[in-house]
Amino acid sequence: MFRPLSVFIGLRYSKAKHKNKFVSFISVASIFGIVLGVAVLIIGLSTMNGFESALRDKLLSVIPHGELETVQGEFTNEQQVLTAVRSHPGVVGASPYIVINGLLQNNIKMKALQMRAIEPESETQVTSIEKYIKQGGWELLTTTENGLILGEPVAKQLGLSVGQRVTLLLPQEGETKLKAPRKFSFILTGTFKMGGQVDTTLGFIHINKAKQMLNIEHATGIAFKVDDVLQAQVISREVGYSLQVYMYVKSWITSQGHLYRDIQMVKSLMYVILLLVVAVACFNIVSTLVMAVNEKRGDIAILKTMGANKWSLRTIFMVQGAFNGFIGSVLGALLGTFIAINLSSVFSAIEGMLGRKLLSGDIYFIDYLPSQIDYQQVAVISLVAFVMSVVATIYPAWTASNIEPAKELGYSH
Structure with a gap:
C-alpha cells in the first residue's frame, strides 16, 4: 500500500x-x-x-563504388568481363572506362587533369554525375566526336566557355628521350558542378575517342555500382577473384574511405x-x-x-x-x-x-x-x-x- x-x-x-x-x-x-x-x-x-x-x-553517386583495372594492357575479353561483373548478385550496374592523365592547354593557361573516357550509354548505370551537368550532357559526347565535359572551376581557370576548343597534351609513350607531347583538340560541350575535389580533378570524354588516341581496341577498366555501399570492398574483391584476369581491384573505400x-x-x-x-x-x-x-x-x-x-x-x-x-x-x-x-x-x-x-x-x-x-x-x-x-x-x-x-x-x- x-x-x-x-x-x-x-x-x-x-x-x-x-x-x-x-x-x-x-x-x-x-x-x-x-x-x-x-x-x-x-x-x-x-x-x-x-x-x-x-x-x-x-559523393558516392558520382564516384564508382568499385573498379577493376588491368595491370598491363587492356581487357581483350571486355564484353565477357562486363557480363560476369553484371551477373554478380551484389552489383547493380557496370560500365567500361579508360583513364588518361594529361595536361589541358588554352593559350598560355594550363591545368593537369585526369580524363575519364566513358561509354555514355552505360555510365548512367554506375554514376549519377549527369545530374550535376550544368550545360550540355552525355549525349553531346556521342554526337560530338571530340566532345569534352569539364568541371566549372576548371573551365573558369582555363578561361573556357561551352563551344570553345581546348588542347589536351599527352606524353610520348615508349620513348626514353624527351620529345614534344602529343596534342589532341577537343570542344568543350558541357560543364558540371558537384562540389569538392571532383570538380577540379576530373574531365570526361567518349571512350571511343580515347581508344583512338591510345591506339587500343578495348577498355582498360570496368567501373561498377553495388547495392550496399558499405560492403563495396568485400563485393569488389569477390568480383575480382571471380575473374581470371590479372588486375587491380579498388573500391570507393580506398579513395574516399577516410x-x-x-x-x-x-x-x-x-x-x-x-x-x-x-x-x-x-x-x-x-x-x-x-x-x-x-x-x-x-x-x-x-x-x-x-x-x-x-x-x-x-x-x-x-x-x-x-x-x-x-x-x-x-x-x-x-x-x-x-x-x-x-x-x-x-x-x-x-x-x-x-x-x-x-x-x-x-x-x-x-x-x-x-x-x-x-x-x-x-x-x-x-x-x-x-x-x-x-x-x-x-x-x-x-x-x-x-x-x-x-x-x-x-x-x-
Whole structure:
C-alpha cells in the first residue's frame, strides 16, 4: 500500500519549494544540464548522420563504388568481363572506362587533369554525375566526336566557355628521350558542378575517342555500382577473384574511405564526451537529493514511525530524482529535435549574417551543414539520460532509508 503513496509523496517533493533556495537552484541546474546535454548530443549526431547521408547520396553517386583495372594492357575479353561483373548478385550496374592523365592547354593557361573516357550509354548505370551537368550532357559526347565535359572551376581557370576548343597534351609513350607531347583538340560541350575535389580533378570524354588516341581496341577498366555501399570492398574483391584476369581491384573505400572513417570517429567521440556532460548533470541530482534528504529528515522520521518501510522511503527520493531526469530528458529531446530539423536553415542564416560561406564547396563535397534525425537515436539518448538520472538517486535514497527516527525526533532508549 505504500508504493503508490511513495510515488505521490516523491512527486509532491519534486514540485514543492525547498526551504533552502540553494537546493532549488541545484535542482533547476541539474534539469538544465540534462536538457543541454541531451539536446547537444542529438544535434551533434544528427549532423554526423547528415554528413554520412551526404557522403552516400552525393559523393558516392558520382564516384564508382568499385573498379577493376588491368595491370598491363587492356581487357581483350571486355564484353565477357562486363557480363560476369553484371551477373554478380551484389552489383547493380557496370560500365567500361579508360583513364588518361594529361595536361589541358588554352593559350598560355594550363591545368593537369585526369580524363575519364566513358561509354555514355552505360555510365548512367554506375554514376549519377549527369545530374550535376550544368550545360550540355552525355549525349553531346556521342554526337560530338571530340566532345569534352569539364568541371566549372576548371573551365573558369582555363578561361573556357561551352563551344570553345581546348588542347589536351599527352606524353610520348615508349620513348626514353624527351620529345614534344602529343596534342589532341577537343570542344568543350558541357560543364558540371558537384562540389569538392571532383570538380577540379576530373574531365570526361567518349571512350571511343580515347581508344583512338591510345591506339587500343578495348577498355582498360570496368567501373561498377553495388547495392550496399558499405560492403563495396568485400563485393569488389569477390568480383575480382571471380575473374581470371590479372588486375587491380579498388573500391570507393580506398579513395574516399577516410571521410567515412572520420565521420564514424567523430560520432563515437561525440557519444562519449556528451554522455559525460549528461553524467555531470545527473551528478547534480545526487547533490540535490542529498540536501533534500537533510532538509526532510524530520518528515522521514515521522513516516518511519507511521510504518513506512525502507523501500517506501527509497522510492520517494528515487521518484523525486527520476522526475527531474524525466523532465530534463524530454525537454532535451524536444529541443534537440527542433534545432536538428531546422539546423541547415539556422546555419544558412548565420552564414548570411557573417556574409561568407563557412563550408567551402571547393574543399568539402558539400557547402551546407546537413542534418538527418534518427528518431531511434533520439529515443536511446533520452532513455540513457533518464536511466543515468535514476541511477544517480540510489545513494541519496539509501541514505534516507537509514535515518533513525529516535535520533531525529529526540527520543531516547
